[in-house]
Amino acid sequence: MPNAEAREEAAVIDGSIGLAAPLLEVGSISLTEAEQFVYAEARLADQHRYDEWEALWTDDALYWVPANAEFETDPDTAMSILYDNRSRISTRIKQLKTGKRHAQNPPSGLRRSISNIELLGTLESGDAHVVGNFICFESRQRGLTQWAGGVEWALRREPDSSLRMSRKTVRLVDNDRPLYSLSFLV
Amino acid sequence: MPQTLTNPPLEKLILADRVHGSLYTDPDIYALELEKIWYRGWVFVGHESEVAKPNDYVVKSIGPQPIIMTRDKQGEVHLLLNRCAHRGNLVCDAPRGNSSAFRCPYHGWTFANTGKLLGYPFNSGYGGTERKKELSLGRVPRVDSYRGFVFGSFAEDGPTLAEHLGAAAEALDRLCSLSPPGEIELTAGWLQHKCKANWKMLVENETDGYHPQFVHASIFSVAKSGIGDLYGDGSTAVARDLGDGHTENDLRPEFRRIGAPMGWFGTSTDKIPEYVAQLEAAHGADKATELMIDGSPHVMLWPNLFIAEIQLFVIQPTAVDQTIQHVTAVQFKGSPDLNQRMLRQTIGSVGPAGFLLADDSEMYERNQRGVQALNPEWVLIARGMHRERADENGFMIADATDEITMRGIWRHYRKLMEAE
Incomplete structure (x- = not known):
């Protein structure tokens, strides 16, 4: 994603782009349905229900956790913490399912809260643009680690009428600082 | 400078085939390491x-x-x-x-x-x-x-950088020779990946050819990666003690046996024609093919620079039991087609969410907790002692999975820590 676009989206999250009337529906997707989708996504990730979580993705999926957001946000030229296309999401899930992904064996104890959900409009792709915040507590033998950030989802109504996500971008508040391993599905 | 710490009895803690667990946990030893290694030698x-x-x-x-x-x-x-x-x-x-x-x-x-x-x-x-x-x-x-790599030493005088790098300078040459103009760039920014472990756990692991098949079995199996075989029992690759604390896993014997240009990077020349043309223009077709077969080094430059083919790590101790790995993708000047691939592969492999490094870091942390148990007191570094031999340049080598690298690291460590 080009820098300018990423900045604009970050600005949208910040609320620095003006307040419009709240959207309750984008295309056929209602705010409530969007909320229920992202809550379900969070629950499946927290519970390590890998196949069900993977099934939430469209075929052209992009799962992105940028790093150093202030300075370098173009994943074609800058390091990201995670930048998975559909094939790499599949590899990630397969790795977790081997039971030998040591960083998730035993799996982290996880519970996350998703909040501040807003439906912002329609993306160029035609998908609904949903933003929110998250706080996640991760328990490992090391101790309890807190994760927090802003999240963007692009949601799409598939021909079979199910709702899927084509994009998920997680902007960690501390993505420019030293982080412990992030081996769960954030 | 007045010596504020009592020198630990290193001759009793570092033996030829084992090192004492307290070397990873003792805050006094860590303080002495800062003084004698980090604030004296080239970093x-x-x-x-x-x-x-x-x-x-x-x-x-x-x-x-x-x-x-x-x-x-x-x-x-x-x-x-x-x-x-x-x-x-x-x-x-x-x-x-x-x-x-x-x-x-x-x-x-x-x-x-x-x-x-x-x-x-x-x-x-x-x-x-x-x-x-x-x-x-x-x-x-x-x-x-x-070659553009900047080092600093807090000692007003002492060995020169060239003396410090010694034989490891050739590994930096090897890396740079894969860049058509002979220059690498670090322009992608860094990830900072921290773990609760002593820094030497990381240094030792970087050229430990024994662990990949176990720590990384999960990703090797699902990604159908050939990397695991390079570190198998039958591999012709070698582990080398380059001296002065520098060590490498030299995978060239395997890459030459296979003979596939760019095979070291898991790709083939037809995927990156622009880069191949540039490298051939710089070196001639034969030399370029040789370079593309041999690939990039896997070398740990004492005490904190690890080059893992296309990834570059800087190891930063911040406490006796806390270390930050700074990591970025190597970029070759003027090779956008290969650079993007190197970046993508780096993002997938390393950093907090990396297919490889999250598991390495898990091992570091468990290892740090493990050595809190005091019996047995020792950490073994004996693997392959019986099959150490000199290579054609006089460097000591052993099989791909042998701990000759750790023995070299600890020999150098003891020398630095015992210096006045």
Whole structure:
């Protein structure tokens, strides 16, 4: 994603782009349905229900956790913490399912809260643009680690009428600082 | 400098085939390491491409100490301590930027990017500007670079950088030779991946050819990666002690046996025609093919620079049981097609969410907890002692999965720690 676009989206999250009337529906997707989708996504990730979580993705999926957001946000030229296309999401899930992904064996104890959900409009792709915040507590033998950030989802109504996500971008508040391993599905 | 710490009995803690677990956990030993290793010898700090233009700066570190790497307007690179000469405040709070001067936010003292104090506000309080001359930012007294890699040493004198690098300089040459103009760049920014483990766990692991098949079995199996076989029992690759604490896993015997140009990177020449043409133009077709078969080094430069083919790691100890790995993708100057692939592969493999490094870090942390158990007291480094041999250049090598690398690291460590 080009820098300018990423900045604009970050600005949208910040609320620095003006307040419009709240959207309750984008295309056929209602705010409530969007909320229920992202809550379900969070629950499946927290519970390590890998196949069900993977099934939430469209075929052209992009799962992105940028790093150093202030300075370098173009994943074609800058390091990201995670930048998975559909094939790499599949590899990630397969790795977790081997039971030998040591960083998730035993799996982290996880519970996350998703909040501040807003439906912002329609993306160029035609998908609904949903933003929110998250706080996640991760328990490992090391101790309890807190994760927090802003999240963007692009949601799409598939021909079979199910709702899927084509994009998920997680902007960690501390993505420019030293982080412990992030081996769960954030 | 007065010796404040009692020297530990290293001859009893570091044996030929084992080292004592307390070397990873004892805070006094860690303090001594800072003094004798990190604040004395040559340490990798950054790459010249990170301060490409005059007045560029980037925040770096030597061990726990914050350093600013600057390029002054004449083009010279400086390593300055990020500490105001007045009250010790950080003078630079941005991770990078371009500026000829740093103004301390606390009381407005301003320093040139050479470290020189330019001025303090309300100077009558100091009886004028005369005292300016004796005050400056702290400087790393010796700064030198090789192939763009910038190193610093806090010792006013001692071995030169060339002497420190020794045989490992050739590994940097090998890396740079894969770049058509012979230059690498570190322009992708860094991930910082921390773990609760002693820094030496990481240094030892980087050229431990025994662990990949176990720690990384999960990703090798699902990604159908050939990397695991390079570190198998039947591999013709070798582990090499390059001396001076530098070690490598030399995978060239396997790559030459397979004979596939760019096979080391898991790709083939038809996927990256632009790069191949550039490399052939630079070296001729035969030499380019040879370079593309041999691939990039897998080398650990003592004490903190690890080059894993296309990834570059800087190991930073921040406490006896806490270490930060700074990691970025190697980029070859002017090779966009290959650079993007190297970046993608790096993002997938390393950093907090990496298919490889999250598992390595899990091992580091479990290892750190493991050595809290006091029996047995020892950590073994004996693997392959019976099959050490000299290579054609006189370096000691052993099989791909052997711990000759760790033995080399600990021999050098003891020498540094026992030095006056």
